[in-house]
Amino acid sequence: MKARKRQQGFNRRLRPATWLARHAQVLFSSLGRLWQRPLGSLMTLLVLGIAIALPLGLHLLVNNLQQLVSQWDSGASISVFLKENTDEKTVKTLVRTLQTEQTIRDIRHVSPQQAMEEFRQHSDFASALELLDDNPLPHVLLIYPRDAKIPAKKLQVFLQKLENHPEVELALADLQWVERFQGITHIIQRAALVLAVLLSLAVLLIIGNTIRLEIQGRRDEIEIIKLVGGSNAFIRRPFLYEGFWYGLFSSLIAMVLIFLSALALQNPVSHLASLYQSDFQLSGLAITTTLGVIGSSVLLGILGAWIAVHQHLGDMEPD
Amino acid sequence: MIRFDNVSKSYPGSSGGLREVSLHILPGEMVFLTGHSGAGKSTLLKLVGLLERSSRGQVWVNKHNLTRLKPADVPLLRREVGMIFQDHRLLVDRTVFDNVALPLVVAGLGHQEIRRRVQAALDKVSLLKKARVLPVTLSGGEQQRVGIARAIVSKPPVVLADEPTGNLDPELSHEIMQLFQEFNQVGVTLLIATHDLALVESMQKRILTLEQGRLLRDSRSSEST
Numbered sequence: 001m002k003a004r005k006r007q008q009g010f011n012r013r014l015r016p017a018t019w020l021a022r023h024a025q026v027l028f029s030s031l032g033r034l035w036q037r038p039l040g041s042l043m044t045l046l047v048l049g050i051a052i053a054l055p056l057g058l059h060l061l062v063n064n065l066q067q068l069v070s071q072w073d074s075g076a077s078i079s080v081f082l083k084e085n086t087d088e089k090t091v092k093t094l095v096r097t098l099q100t101e102q103t104i105r106d107i108r109h110v111s112p113q114q115a116m117e118e119f120r121q122h123s124d125f126a127s128a129l130e131l132l133d134d135n136p137l138p139h140v141l142l143i144y145p146r147d148a149k150i151p152a153k154k155l156q157v158f159l160q161k162l163e164n165h166p167e168v169e170l171a172l173a174d175l176q177w178v179e180r181f182q183g184i185t186h187i188i189q190r191a192a193l194v195l196a197v198l199l200s201l202a203v204l205l206i207i208g209n210t211i212r213l214e215i216q217g218r219r220d221e222i223e224i225i226k227l228v229g230g231s232n233a234f235i236r237r238p239f240l241y242e243g244f245w246y247g248l249f250s251s252l253i254a255m256v257l258i259f260l261s262a263l264a265l266q267n268p269v270s271h272l273a274s275l276y277q278s279d280f281q282l283s284g285l286a287i288t289t290t291l292g293v294i295g296s297s298v299l300l301g302i303l304g305a306w307i308a309v310h311q312h313l314g315d316m317e318p319d
Numbered sequence: 320m321i322r323f324d325n326v327s328k329s330y331p332g333s334s335g336g337l338r339e340v341s342l343h344i345l346p347g348e349m350v351f352l353t354g355h356s357g358a359g360k361s362t363l364l365k366l367v368g369l370l371e372r373s374s375r376g377q378v379w380v381n382k383h384n385l386t387r388l389k390p391a392d393v394p395l396l397r398r399e400v401g402m403i404f405q406d407h408r409l410l411v412d413r414t415v416f417d418n419v420a421l422p423l424v425v426a427g428l429g430h431q432e433i434r435r436r437v438q439a440a441l442d443k444v445s446l447l448k449k450a451r452v453l454p455v456t457l458s459g460g461e462q463q464r465v466g467i468a469r470a471i472v473s474k475p476p477v478v479l480a481d482e483p484t485g486n487l488d489p490e491l492s493h494e495i496m497q498l499f500q501e502f503n504q505v506g507v508t509l510l511i512a513t514h515d516l517a518l519v520e521s522m523q524k525r526i527l528t529l530e531q532g533r534l535l536r537d538s539r540s541s542e543s544t
Contacts, residue, residue: 018427224408227370228469229398230425231391318370 023237030241033214034249044210048246049253051199051206052297056258058192059289064282065185077108080141080162081170091139094167098143103158108142115140138169200300207246207304211239215312223318236309240302247301251294258285320346320477320508321367326376328362328532337362338532339376344510344525346476349503351519352512354529360512363529364479367510368400369393381476398426401470405482407462409454415441415465416450422473440468444498460491467495471502478502480511484518492518 034041082091088111095107110118115137120126143162150158155173162171215222222235266282273280285293321344328336337359344350352360365371366378369385378385381399388396401422409418419440423433441447444464454462463483470478480499484492496518503509513519519526528536 015427018429021429022427221410224410225421225425226394227368227397227402227408228422228425229394229396229473230421231394234394234425319365 026237027241027244030238031245033238033242034245044206045246045249045253048203048206048250048297049257051202052251052254052293053257053261055192055196055199056254056285056293057261058188058195060258060262060285062185062189062192065181065188067283068280069181069185077174078143078145078159078162079172079174080143080168081172082139082141082167083169084138086139086167090167091141094165095141097165098141098162103146104143105146106144108144110140110142112137112139200296203247203250203297203300204304204307207243207301208308210246211243211305211308212312214242215239215308215316219316222313222316226316227318232313235313236306239305239309243301243303243305244298245301246305247298248294250301251297254293254297255285255290320344320348320381321510322377322379323363323366324377324379326366326373326378328359328366328371329374334531335359335362336374336532337366337529340529340532340534341376342527342534342537344508346508347503347506348525349499349509349522350511350525350527351522352510352527352529353514353516353519354535355514357531358529359532360514360529361481362532364402364481364510364512367477368402368479369396394425398422398473399475399477401473401475401478403463403466403470403478403480403483405485407454407466409462409465409469411453411455414451414453415446415457418454418465419468419472422469426473436472436474437468440472443471443501444468459486460488460494463487463491463495464498467498471507475507477508477510480509480513482513483511484513484515489518493521496522 082094091109095109098104098107112135116129116135119137120129145158159171159173162168225235262282262284269280269282321342323340323342326340327338330336335357340359340363352363354360362371366373366385367380369388373386376386380396383392383396383399385396410421413421416437419437420433423436428436438447438450441450444467446461446464446468449457449461454465457465463486467483470480478499483499484495487495492515499509499511500522526536526538527534528538
């Protein structure tokens with residue numbers, strides 16, 4: 001009992017300046033360690049960079065497709081073909097009636113003459129059309145709904161409602177393919193998410209394994225540090241910083257890969273878009289996404305290193 | 320400073336270890352631990368340096384009860400105990416300076432203080448001029464002196480040495496012992512395990528003799544009786 005009372009505590013105090021200086025020193029010395037084996041580090045970083053770039057590239061693709069779809073959304077319309085012999089006055093009355101509908105954003109009237117002219121300009125049948133005695137084309141109303149992403153069931157109801165007007169022969173929606181395209185985009189989006197999860201796990205394992213090999217290579221050093229009083233935190237620190245650097249550099253490599261890929265695709269995409277009378281341009285990564293990817297990669301790096309150190313440090317006791 | 324109360328240490332499937340050893344080493348003592356191979360000398364040192372835990376009994380070092388010490392406190396205890404080994408245990412890819420500085424770095428000392436103390440320790444073991452070389456370029460005796468400088472650089476109250484002269488010729492062994500004596504004169508408690516009886520007897524210090532894990536003889540008790 002007396003002996004217990006005599007037991008003294010240890011001095012654990014560390015000045016904040018010393019603590020900071022120690023962290024700063026380990027931060028840069030762990031960077032130096034990567035630099036000491038440039039080829040090995042570069043290969044690991046490239047593998048990690050590609051693993052991060054793959055889901056990121058898919059994410060970028062989805063973003064661009066959504067942007068493209070939103071452009072098409074605003075141009076997507078319902079074509080309402082009026083009955084033959086409907087006169088101009090009736091058409092105008094119908095347009096006025098439809099304009100009161102909340103669900104309709106805009107209506108464009110294409111007269112038979114205008115339709116014939118457009119057909120002549122955009123088809124190879126100009127000479128054949130000259131042979132026709134009468135213009136067989138009806139009045140058409142192009143209706144632009146307020147919400148271009150109308151669900152299929154609602155769209156059917158809406159088309160039926162349009163067809164209920166006595167002047168209307170047929171109502172056709174060209175929104176369905178946009179909806180299908182959106183469906184495909186959602187699948188790609190989900191695939192990107194699944195890929196991101198799987199490749200994040202791969203990044204975690206690659207960094208964890210790299211750090212594990214590093215720990216095993218420095219087994220003697222770790223045992224000697226423990227002999228002279230190095231705590232687990234002291235030993236763990238350089239490996240965690242190494243994980244930090246792996247995460248940071250691999251995310252930067254991924255950004256460069258994405259940038260170069262986008263650069264390579266920019267001209268062909270613009271050319272293709274121009275063929276469809278579109279001024280669509282590939283957009284890059286948003287700043288929030290960029291920062292998010294860098295932050296997540298750094299966290300994955302530290303986590304991978306932590307797991308490796310936690311698993312192996314306990315086995316390394318000096319004897 | 321160091322106290323063993325009926326301490327036993329056994330290893331599964333081995334007859335080695337320690338059996339009910341009790342001893343008390345006072346602050347500032349220089350004590351030799353002798354005995355044949357397998358007598359338990361290294362085990363006793365490992366218990367003091369917390370490289371092993373006792374199976375039974377209590378071990379006290381510098382007023383800390385090692386039997387009750389929490390795992391998180393083990394590194395802190397080791398900072399109070401300098402250890403010297405026959406195989407030196409130096410970091411081969413670090414300079415002499417960096418090797419000696421290691422205990423101070425883990426203790427969180429500032430750069431200036433580390434430089435001052437390492438230079439003083441290297442000066443003490445006459446290796447100041449070799450501070451920037453790698454240990455592999457040094458002779459066995461010099462490497463041992465680097466190990467000694469590392470053990471004393473943080474001014475621990477207790478220094479343990481396990482066969483420190485095992486690989487050295489008699490002249491170098493004597494030099495190392497002179498160094499230990501100098502540390503002892505400034506109050507450091509030294510516990511040195513060796514089987515070199517001639518060297519031990521020439522030092523005229525307290526001798527603990529172990530045999531098959533038991534404390535066979537304590538020269539201080541013999542003198543007093």
